[in-house]
Amino acid sequence: xxxxxxxxxxxxxxxxxxxxxxxxxxxxxxxxxxxxxxxxxxxxxxxxxxxxxxxxxxxxxxxxxxxxxxxxxxxxxxxxxxxxxxxxxxxxxxxxxxxxxxxxxxxxxxxxxxxxxxxxxxxxxxxxx
Amino acid sequence: xxxxxxxxxxxxxxxxxxxxxxxxxxxxxxxxxxxxxxxxxxxxxxxxxxxxxxxxxxxxxxxxxxxxxxxxxxxxxxxxxxxxxxxxxxxxxxxxxxxxxxxxxxxxxxxxxxxxxxxxxxxxxxxxxxxxxxxxxxxxxxxxxxxxxxxxxxxxxxxxxxxxxxxxxxxxxxxxxxxxxxxxxxxxxxxxxxxxxxxxxxxxxxxxxxxxxxxxxxxxxxxxxxxxxxxx
Numbered sequence: 001x002x003x004x005x006x007x008x009x010x011x012x013x014x015x016x017x018x019x020x021x022x023x024x025x026x027x028x029x030x031x032x033x034x035x036x037x038x039x040x041x042x043x044x045x046x047x048x049x050x051x052x053x054x055x056x057x058x059x060x061x062x063x064x065x066x067x068x069x070x071x072x073x074x075x076x077x078x079x080x081x082x083x084x085x086x087x088x089x090x091x092x093x094x095x096x097x098x099x100x101x102x103x104x105x106x107x108x109x110x111x112x113x114x115x116x117x118x119x120x121x122x123x124x125x126x127x128x129x
Numbered sequence: 130x131x132x133x134x135x136x137x138x139x140x141x142x143x144x145x146x147x148x149x150x151x152x153x154x155x156x157x158x159x160x161x162x163x164x165x166x167x168x169x170x171x172x173x174x175x176x177x178x179x180x181x182x183x184x185x186x187x188x189x190x191x192x193x194x195x196x197x198x199x200x201x202x203x204x205x206x207x208x209x210x211x212x213x214x215x216x217x218x219x220x221x222x223x224x225x226x227x228x229x230x231x232x233x234x235x236x237x238x239x240x241x242x243x244x245x246x247x248x249x250x251x252x253x254x255x256x257x258x259x260x261x262x263x264x265x266x267x268x269x270x271x272x273x274x275x276x277x278x279x280x281x282x283x284x285x286x287x288x289x290x291x292x293x294x295x296x297x298x299x300x301x302x303x304x305x306x307x308x309x310x311x312x313x314x315x316x317x318x319x320x321x322x323x324x325x326x327x328x329x330x331x332x333x334x335x336x337x338x339x340x341x342x343x344x345x346x347x348x349x350x351x352x353x354x355x356x357x358x359x360x361x
Contacts, residue, residue, distance in 0.1 A: 011197060018196040033264025035199035036345065039338075042203035053207070060201035063194070067316065068163050069145045070195050071259055073188040075167035075281055077274025079174065080181055084278070091242040095252065096279060099234040100286035101294070103256055104313035107227035107336075108298050111305035114219045 003058065010059025013051075017042045137187030144169040163281060195260035202258075206338050209331040213339075216304050216332075223305070224336060227312045228343040231256035235279075236355055247272055249355070253348050255279035257341040258315045269348055280315065287314025288321055307332025312340050 021038025045051040078084065084092065148162035148169065174184055206213075213220060235252035239245075251271035254262035259280045266276035291310055300306050303326055310318035311333030319337060323330030 014197045014200045015193075017200045018193070021200070022196065033196075033199070033261060033268060033345075035196035035264055036261060036342070038196065038200040039203045039206075042200055043206055046203060046207040047210075053204070056201075056204060060204045063198055063201050067198055068161075068166075069142065070191045070198060071163060071277070071281075072141050072145055072166045072170060073185065073191045074195070074259065074263060074274060074277040075163065076170040076174075077181065077185065078167070078278045079171045080274060081278075092239075092248070092279075093282065095235065095238040095242060096255070096282040097286045099231065099238060099252075099255070100283050100313055101290050102234050103227050103231045104287060104290055104294050104309050105298065106230045107223045107312040108294060108300050108305055108309035110226045111219050111223035111308045112298070112300055112302060114222050115302045115305060 007058040007062045010056050011063060012059075013056060014042070014059055014063070133183075134187050134190070137184055138190060140173070141166075141170065141188055141191065144173075192263075195263060199258075199260040199264070202334075202338050205331065205334040209335055212304075212328070212331060213335050219302075219304060220308060220332075220335060220339060223308050224312060224340050224343055227308075228256060228340050228347055231312075232344065232347055232351060248275065251275040252279050253352075253355075254344060255283050256312065256315075257344045258337050261341045261345075265345055265348060269352055284314045284317045288317050291318070291321060303328040304332045308336040311336025 017038040018035055019038075021036070021041060022034030024037050025034035042051065042056070046053065046056075083089065144166045145162060148165035151165055152160045152162050170184070173179075174181060232253050235255055236249050239249045239252050250269060251266055251273075253269065253271065254265040254276055257265070257280070259277060262276050262280045263273045266273045287310070290313065294300075294309065295306055300309065306325065307322045307329035310322040310329070312318075314321065315337050319330060319333045322333035
């Protein structure tokens with residue numbers, strides 16, 4: 001029970017960051033999602049040691065583990081586009097599936113190339129995987 | 130109104146819990162809670178004749194939570210900062226290319242197929258994690274729920290392509306495999322990459338976060354160009 005309560009309190013702390021980010025985005029007329037600003041703020045606070053990792057870790061773990069729940073309403077919003085069931089929906093599928101492959105190929109190939117071009121070889125313990 | 134909110138939130142949670150139970154019994158992409166729960170909600174809304182707008186108002190707390198999820202991403206980023214810094218060349222160059230291709234491929238294919246302007250703009254953030262994608266879509270004038278759809282489909286497509294691509298591209302380095310998964314399939318990719326190893330998992334997490342930041346940057350650089358190209 002106690003661990004639940006502390007995780008909930010930690011989520012509240014994350015909420016504060018999200019809210020501050022939103023507020024900054026609105027007041028400064030920045031066209032960046034407020035949640036991203038909140039993420040940057042939390043990261044900076046962690047780096048500076050103003051926020052300790054164990055103050056937010058359990059809350060983040062809880063939020064991550066149930067992440068899909070928060071997507072449900074957003075995904076259900078698809079029902080506003082009945083045309084997706086038709087020929088247009090098939091086109092969308094083509095766009096997405098081909099695009100996904102292109103993106104993954106380019107990312108993977110470039111990463112591997114750069115690595116071979118002489119990324120400083122660190123003795124990773126995972127080298128033999 | 131308060132009662133309606135509590136009701137719609139409870140129903141959403143209930144469907145989610147049921148969907149999770151189902152996916153434990155029947156593992157696989159099609160039975161993922163990310164598909165089953167929203168489908169259940171849709172059916173319920175259609176059967177009861179509730180307009181979606183009303184349900185959306187009732188569940189706007191969930192959208193607030195998406196913001197919290199985004200904020201929480203600062204934690205894996207902080208934890209893996211040392212790895213990120215030591216592989217920065219690889220990460221920055223591959224993700225810069227990946228995100229650029231994601232935007233260009235999405236916009237050009239959707240314009241070519243005649244899906245219309247709104248779809249083309251909504252497709253821009255589709256290669257990043259959902260909570261950030263939805264926020265970005267709002268800021269650049271897309272339709273958030275349509276972006277959500279593109280993100281979900283991309284995520285599934287990415288997991289589907291993953292193993293084939295690793296084999297054919299002969300990817301060896303755990304960081305490149307992780308980056309590819311994170312860039313291609315976001316959260317699902319993170320889970321998949323983590324199955325392969327700790328370093329793959331954390332690289333995928335970094336790809337999801339860094340890719341999101343880069344997409345935001347690209348989107349604002351390219352948006353004027355894209356809009357003029359569409360002839361707005």
